[in-house]
Amino acid sequence: MASEKRQRQRENRMRAIAEAERAKKRSATGRTVLRVVFVVAAVLIALWLWSVFSGDDAADSDSEIDEIDVEAPEAAAFETAEPSADTTSPRTDDEPVSTSPSADAADAVPSEIPEGCPALDGTSERVIDFDTRQPMCIDPAASYTAVFDTSEGEMRFELTAEATPETVNNFVTLARWGYYDETLLFRTDPSIHIIQGGSPHTNTASDPGPGYTIPDEPQFEVDPNTANPIGPYRYRPGQLVMARAAGFNSAGAQFFITTGTNAALLDSQGTYVVFGQTDDAGLTVAEAIIGLHEPGGSLGGAPSRPVTVHSVTIETDALGR
CATH class of the missing domain: 1.20.5 (Single alpha-helices involved in coiled-coils or other helix-helix interfaces)
Structure with missing residues (x-):
């Protein structure tokens, strides 16, 4: 056990x-x-x-x-x-204006407005007094149309920028500054078939103007008998023409519109620079305005009622000018 x-x-x-x-x-x-x-x-x-x-x-x-x-x-x-140097450098009277596009113009961004020029759409603040004449703000190779909106109707003028670049540039630039807005066509004279305007200070022929004058285009010859200038222009109905004083290079801002055959009486002088032409519709409006003529005063008369240029707008095919 x-x-x-x-x-x-x-x-x-x-x-x-x-x-x-x-x-x-x-x-x-x-x-x-x-x-x-x-x-x-x-x-x-x-x-x-x-x-x-x-x-x-x-x-x-x-x-x-x-x-x-x-x-x-x-x-x-x-x-x-x-801005490129070309758009900011000052232009001299003898400096040629280039109208040839650069090699890359098709791809380029539209150039800026040249220095001292108003907005292209006329939105700049109105200016009627200037220290110097206008810089070159247009492209002389482009087409420009001045559209007059008046109390009697619209008149459209095709401007001659290529033939008279200084005159067209001056008028276009003043229009864009609003120089002609709400001014009167203060003179009518059927004896030479003209309507005159372009005087924002006084709405008279004695207006002081923009503060400068522009060169004649072309430079006129001298009459050997009177020492006054003699020019090549001939006057027909429907033209837009610069008014001037008696001396050389004396135009500033006043203009006149020819309305009939009596304007040819000015051919012997030929110094009023023609820089625009209206169509039949515009000529009809101009004829209606001179039809309001009432004789009086030292310059022949005026419309029987105020005829107002509400605005002058500019149409163009120019790129950035």
């Missing part, structure tokens, strides 16, 4: 030892698993952090590229908007 008892005790000790060994192994395995879990977790956390910070850097890089792409065109546009 004692022997069986010892045998059982031995077997129990062996089972206890075996169980202890198994428990030890399980504990070691558990620690290994935990270490693996910790390592994997650390790797995953590191990968996540790397992706986060790497993504922020990429976003910052894209933002900088976008900023450069936006600023570059703005800077280029600013550079191309700078």
Whole structure:
């Protein structure tokens, strides 16, 4: 019996030892698993952090590229908007006006308004007094039409910019300054078939003018008997003509419109520069105005009722001029 008892005790000790060994192994395995879990977790956390910070850097890089792409065109546009030397240098009387387009004219941005010139659409603040004559604001190779909006109707005059560039430039520029707005056609004279206007200060022939005079076109010859100028112009109905004083280069801003054949009586002088021609519709309006003639005064008379030039607007095919 004692022997069986010892045998059982031995077997129990062996089972206890075996169980202890198994428990030890399980504990070691558990620690290994935990270490693996910790390592994997650390790797995953590191990968996540790397992706986060790497993504922020990429976003910052894209933002900088976008900023450069936006600023570059703005800077280029600013550079191309700078006025060229040709548009700011003063024009001398003898300086030829270039009418030939540059090689890249088709692709060029329209040139800026030359310095000292009014807005092309007539929106500049009105000016009727000037220190010097107008700068060259037109392109003499282009076509210009002066549209007279009067209380008696509209008259359209095709201007002769190529033949008389100084005169047309002066008239177009004054019109864009609003010089002729709300002025009167203050004189009618059927004896020479003219209507006269262009005097914003006084609405009379004695108006002081814009403050300067313009050169004759062309330069006139001298009458050997009177020393007065002799010009080449001949006068027909429907013309837009510059008024002037007796001397050379004496025109300023006043103009007259020829309405009939009696205007040819001025041919012997020929010094009133013709710079525009109206059509049949415009001539009809001009004839109606001189039909209002009432004799009186030293200049022959005036319309029986006020005839107002509300505005003179300019139409052109010129680019930026």
